[in-house]
Amino acid sequence: TPIELVARQEVHHLFERQDIQTAINASLPNVTIFATGGTIASQGSSNTQTVGYQVGLGVQQLVDAVPEILNISNIAGYQISNVGSGSINETISLKLSHMIKEELAKEEIAGVVITHGTDTLEETAFFMELSVNSSKPVVCVGAMRPATALSADGPLNLLQAVTLAASPNAMDRGTMITLNDRIGSAFYTTKNNANSLDTFFSTEAGQLGVFINQIPYFYYAPADPIGLVHFDLTDISDLAQVDILYAHQDMDPALFNASAAAGAQGIVFAGVGAGGMSSKASLAAEELFNATGIPIVASHRSADGFVPADDEDFAIVSGFYNPQKARVLLQMALTIGYEYEEIKELFAKSYPMP
């Protein structure tokens, strides 16, 4: 699938490295920004417009809005796409993962920042968490107000993201999400509110630290989340198709077969409560699993929670993974060739039995 670009795309250097400033300061660390679009790169027609704005600012303009960034780090940028994050697809995620791996392998690079729409930022962040595997920081950042708005949050968020990516304290913490002064682990952070500035929410385990006066303070020494695995996607150019089905009262059981018929190799359902469905939908899912072996993962539609193991059930339980993160994990596992039992173990790793 070709990468979708919006009409107002102004950057012609897609995948081409751009030096953002002319003078390089040898005493500063080097950070590379991978810009993908989102509200942080958007403009409205007035300074009070905070819905219905257009994506279009390039990576150079994002940095130009916060020249203070250049006191912290030398910056280079890649314009990977310039889209709302609902349009981020596997071509973009894979390209990002490959390019970030290459970038972090360079000795002179301290860390990288991904600017991204907040709607699906957690999916890209989790994708990087599973596939980059570097001790250097990968920091995902977005904004809830467009660049043209009064009190736009993008510039300070970007300054903090670059600060974090350049910070030695941020080493060995995997991929992080920073927004509105908070630093969260990509493993645990999720978008919590469609509109509010303070939208990123981490479970108790996932809040890593906070910015005070633009300095990142961490609560813990670096540690891997339980269940974290890494996939080597170096030679991968396509990912397995995994669909998410949303459970609700009177859920149509035909959705499971329809999904499989449309090519899904795995299905995650955002279950009611802790991974539930109506009995008719559950029966359809089980019949599909028995007929095809397509792994079906039970997650939850509530913003947070845990789906506990049930050995009697055909469905693989998601444990702490929300549906969108369970989907990324299942996509990678299927792409690498994991079988049903291995997939089950993979999900179970995140909730080791006491």
Ligand SMILES: NC(=O)C[C@H](N)C(=O)O
């Ligand atoms: N706040 C945002 O970035 C939302 C935007 N619709 C996006 O690209 O995800």
